[in-house]
Amino acid sequence: MTSLVLAKTLAAASFSALVSAGGVLYRRLGARARTEEAEALLEAAFARLERTESKGRDQESIP
């Protein structure tokens, strides 16, 4: 096997690995983004609930 053929094979293998890794990473990032989005929404919902409750308590304490 000449060095040129070896270089061509290596380049092809690297490109295949790069494209596969990109595809896998893209899917994983998609799943992670969905999880993070759900967590952020949940956090926002809790914060809102807490704010509403504290407002309610404040109104109750006013005679």
Added chain:
Amino acid sequence: MLNATHSFDETTNAAIERIPSTRDARLLLQRAGFTLAMAAVWGFAAGCARPTLALLDVYKVPMVLSLSLLVALPAVLVARHLLDITLSTVALLIVIVSALELGALVLIAFAPLIAVYAYTSQWVAPVLAQWSAGLALLVGLVSLFNGLMKVRAPKGALVVLSAVTAVAFCLAIVQLISLATPILPVHTAFGAGIDGMLHR
């Protein structure tokens, strides 16, 4: 009620906007994939005088582009570190990939013209293909320079980083083109790599 709905929307949007890193990385991959797809279309057009070459170019041109970036990347990252530029790797990659995307847009703009010429002219088609590739490279480099200049860092360091990126990328792409040759149906100056270009 309307007030409560508005408040709900604001809190929700703010919560979603707090997760930029994953979204940035995903956007980066999307843009890189789009760039490679555009390069593949140009490759198909450039080689379509011979069906086998056209099909091989669908893989060869994106390979040259992506491996050039991969080969140049260590030099770019080390230069960023030595120049003490506070720019994350993902942000730097977004600038580079955006530049490549603009270059690939130039390629896709020329692809139909090159395809028509590939079927009708034996001599002008390869020249047109090489000129369009050169123009795409130039647009990419200018876009890279503009993109890096928008970063909040000393301008001198950014100019050096742009130069290092441009030189490393060009050196890599010349050799990878020679490795992927034949891309066009005729012999070109880039077919023999940097040795062939220096001996001319």
